[in-house]
Amino acid sequence: MRSLYLYIIIFLLIVSTVNPVYAGDDGLYIVTTFPFLSDIASNILGDAGRAESLIRFDRHVSTYELTPQDSEKIWLSDLFIYVGYGSEEAIGQYALAIKDGRGVISLREFLRDDIPTIVDNPYFWMDPMKTVILVERLANLFGDLDPNNREVYIRNAEEYIGELRELDRWIRDVVNEIPEENRILFSIRDSLRYYAERYGFEVVGYITGGAGVYEPSTTWVVQKFEDIVDRNVNVLFIEYMEKGTTLREVIETLADEAGVETVGFIFIETLSYEENVTSYIDMMRRNTLILYEYLNKDIVDVGGDSPDSPIFDNPVLRPFKYGFLVRGFLTLMVVMALTSLVGSFAVLRGWSIFSDALGHGAIVGLLMAYLLGLDYYLGALLIGLFIAFSVGTIERVTRLRADVVIAITFTSMLAIAIIIISNIGGVNISLEDVLFADVTAVSIEMMWRAVGSALAIGSFVILFRRQLLLYSVDPMGSISLGIRSGVLHFLYLILLAVTTVSAFMSIGAIPAIAAIILPPAASFLVSRRPKQFMVLSLVIGIVSGLTGFYASYYLNVNAGAATIMTSVFIFLVCVVIYIFRKPPTPEVSR
Amino acid sequence: MDVYIRVSDLTVSYNKNGGPIFQDVSLEFYGGEIVLIMGPNGGGKTTLLKSMVGLVYPVRGHVEILGRDPYRDLDVRKRVGYVPQIMDVNIYAPITLWDLVSFGRYPHLKLLDRFSREDEEIVFDAIKKVGLEKYMDYKLSELSGGQLSRGFIARALAQNPDIYLLDEPFESIDYVSEQVILEVLKDESSKGKLVVITEHHLSELEYMDRVILFNRGVVANGPPSEIVNDEMLRKAYGGAP
Ligand SMILES: Nc1ncnc2c1ncn2[C@@H]1O[C@H](COP(=O)(O)OP(=O)(O)OP(=O)(O)O)[C@@H](O)[C@H]1O
Numbered sequence A: 001m002r003s004l005y006l007y008i009i010i011f012l013l014i015v016s017t018v019n020p021v022y023a024g025d026d027g028l029y030i031v032t033t034f035p036f037l038s039d040i041a042s043n044i045l046g047d048a049g050r051a052e053s054l055i056r057f058d059r060h061v062s063t064y065e066l067t068p069q070d071s072e073k074i075w076l077s078d079l080f081i082y083v084g085y086g087s088e089e090a091i092g093q094y095a096l097a098i099k100d101g102r103g104v105i106s107l108r109e110f111l112r113d114d115i116p117t118i119v120d121n122p123y124f125w126m127d128p129m130k131t132v133i134l135v136e137r138l139a140n141l142f143g144d145l146d147p148n149n150r151e152v153y154i155r156n157a158e159e160y161i162g163e164l165r166e167l168d169r170w171i172r173d174v175v176n177e178i179p180e181e182n183r184i185l186f187s188i189r190d191s192l193r194y195y196a197e198r199y200g201f202e203v204v205g206y207i208t209g210g211a212g213v214y215e216p217s218t219t220w221v222v223q224k225f226e227d228i229v230d231r232n233v234n235v236l237f238i239e240y241m242e243k244g245t246t247l248r249e250v251i252e253t254l255a256d257e258a259g260v261e262t263v264g265f266i267f268i269e270t271l272s273y274e275e276n277v278t279s280y281i282d283m284m285r286r287n288t289l290i291l292y293e294y295l296n297k298d299i300v301d302v303g304g305d306s307p308d309s310p311i312f313d314n315p316v317l318r319p320f321k322y323g324f325l326v327r328g329f330l331t332l333m334v335v336m337a338l339t340s341l342v343g344s345f346a347v348l349r350g351w352s353i354f355s356d357a358l359g360h361g362a363i364v365g366l367l368m369a370y371l372l373g374l375d376y377y378l379g380a381l382l383i384g385l386f387i388a389f390s391v392g393t394i395e396r397v398t399r400l401r402a403d404v405v406i407a408i409t410f411t412s413m414l415a416i417a418i419i420i421i422s423n424i425g426g427v428n429i430s431l432e433d434v435l436f437a438d439v440t441a442v443s444i445e446m447m448w449r450a451v452g453s454a455l456a457i458g459s460f461v462i463l464f465r466r467q468l469l470l471y472s473v474d475p476m477g478s479i480s481l482g483i484r485s486g487v488l489h490f491l492y493l494i495l496l497a498v499t500t501v502s503a504f505m506s507i508g509a510i511p512a513i514a515a516i517i518l519p520p521a522a523s524f525l526v527s528r529r530p531k532q533f534m535v536l537s538l539v540i541g542i543v544s545g546l547t548g549f550y551a552s553y554y555l556n557v558n559a560g561a562a563t564i565m566t567s568v569f570i571f572l573v574c575v576v577i578y579i580f581r582k583p584p585t586p587e588v589s590r
Numbered sequence B: 001m002d003v004y005i006r007v008s009d010l011t012v013s014y015n016k017n018g019g020p021i022f023q024d025v026s027l028e029f030y031g032g033e034i035v036l037i038m039g040p041n042g043g044g045k046t047t048l049l050k051s052m053v054g055l056v057y058p059v060r061g062h063v064e065i066l067g068r069d070p071y072r073d074l075d076v077r078k079r080v081g082y083v084p085q086i087m088d089v090n091i092y093a094p095i096t097l098w099d100l101v102s103f104g105r106y107p108h109l110k111l112l113d114r115f116s117r118e119d120e121e122i123v124f125d126a127i128k129k130v131g132l133e134k135y136m137d138y139k140l141s142e143l144s145g146g147q148l149s150r151g152f153i154a155r156a157l158a159q160n161p162d163i164y165l166l167d168e169p170f171e172s173i174d175y176v177s178e179q180v181i182l183e184v185l186k187d188e189s190s191k192g193k194l195v196v197i198t199e200h201h202l203s204e205l206e207y208m209d210r211v212i213l214f215n216r217g218v219v220a221n222g223p224p225s226e227i228v229n230d231e232m233l234r235k236a237y238g239g240a241p
């Protein structure tokens, strides 16, 4: 990202010497972030100008990467419009940098006086009458920028406002047919608040109120579950932009647990050719029809399997009240055991950075999986194996140190990912989100995958522990002792790849990397014997997971992060022990 | 006497374009003898030993160990106790001297086998033979250089191989320990095993059955009394590359 700024500066230097052609002659040229904004702007401009969005249809804003062509569009535009929240705000920041602050508006600032609540909740356009305000103000602004066409803009705006009023009436009519007691909304983001206020719905809940990155805590998820059950929410709505994110997993998990339906998709930010939602008005109509279809039904009682057994009053057992938490716990334990065991060989061999490489390299895998329509797990795994194979080969052929080879591999992977993403204008999954999976939302399938790979890898490691140990501490010796080191070398890298992928698909990338490195590193400091080293590493891993899980529940923090912090704490204790350790004396005997 | 190692017309090169380290070397080693390979730095002694354990692949010719090809048959490598000149071991790992020596037993253990009482005794015995029983619980990083070298020799002993290939094993080992270890090796050869040592000192000649002067090829090969004289040594060392 930083290099982008550098690029922008170079670009500005070049551009400022070529004298850009201003769009002034053939009307206004407006560039926006979201497609629905450029749709609105186009309706005001009519034939007197042109509007274009940077984020394309069917693409997720968080995967948007600025390209030189887009920078040029921003530079050439008479006005750049963005809303100013979440990752979309970053694009606005680029625009401000490129245009040196002139001709850029953030709607959150622009409409602050008209819609004061915009500060807390940006999704004002979900109320068509608020969009009318935007249209009126933009028409005036366009008129100021291009006085010759002022009349045209005002006329177009009036016409469009007419359509918006009609849309508003239509929505009202449709909503009126939904029984009043059914008008309750639960979705991933707090995206329907303005809509609810205008048309008489109640927003019962949402997974996150914020618009940016979100890491759920166990308590929070439990709270949401209880809301669903208490308020008898029969359908949970999924925003189209959350199609491929962890938050969707969270809401699906909750729905499964409560035995209710999820509905995809409602459209908030993204327009879609795939789903045939190609304008702002389309979007509002589609959402209304979906709400009508799913809410205009008889309400059934949401039971959920919330056992009110007294054993759950015990603080130790309380976190296990719900099935999804038991799954999360089991997955976390299994993954921590696996990573700390497999990671111990990586730490011995100096390969621990490999997990880091995979964490980054897997973005390419997820991207490929998305483009080819494969399973994400499979995509990440394939790229993991590819990285394992290339690292293994380059290391053997060049005899460069493993860390160098690994660093080369993963930085190039990351570069490839960014090249693809910027070229296709982003994808409709949030890659960070896929990587930041969370244990509180582990599906049954994901849990079995984790358990399955743990069993397979665990038994392999235990069976070949001697060969692995010998190969990791004395590679040359293992060759002369007749071990098939070539095979072992690749097998181990494959194990490491599978372990890392299972870990980050279930507990998230950063916790996964930490889980592979931290417990063995802590154990390394205080262990003298291989067996002790491995057992202690396993214990540290499991204790960290256990502490992380309870901390997540009782302290209301993210489980993955709490697990890392426990490992870090244990690591620091081991550093202290290491500093004050007693040197051995020759009298010691076995 | 049985031929334990047969090297026939062996040519070894590290890279395709560079010239070979040595060409068309043929040698035989027999069970029950101790052989010293002597020669200047860079003469190719290490390369010769490595090609015998399968660490360097020959360009031409072949090696037979106990009648088998060590490049194809990995199991035969288990019958060779090799002590490298430069150890590539992570000495900071949580590995004690005991663990290092017990690696020597690994070739004998099947996947599901546990480390038996007998294995433990063999390991302990090997450590005692190199005089390190007091240091068994030391991590490798807590040992001196010479103690570590002795540890590697103990590992080869614990392996209980038919053939010992020791690449300058005494480089950092004190005189007394060297004598002790040579006695152990003498004992092993009297059990019918082959011991091959590379070295460029003359101190241990009395233990040797045969000396091979080696400098990019075999310069001389025979009993110490015939081989080790000024003329031969000048011939071998004078032409050092
Ligand atoms: N891995 C390698 N790649 C390229 N050349 C090598 C390699 N190892 C050794 N050589 C070259 O092969 C030649 C023989 O080296 P070798 O190690 O066999 O000698 P040596 O007789 O064991 O020497 P010393 O007495 O120093 O141990 C040297 O000239 C060296 O430069």
Ligand SMILES: [Mg+2]
Residues within 6 Å of the ligand: B045, B046, B047, B085, B167, B168
């Ligand atoms: Mg050498």
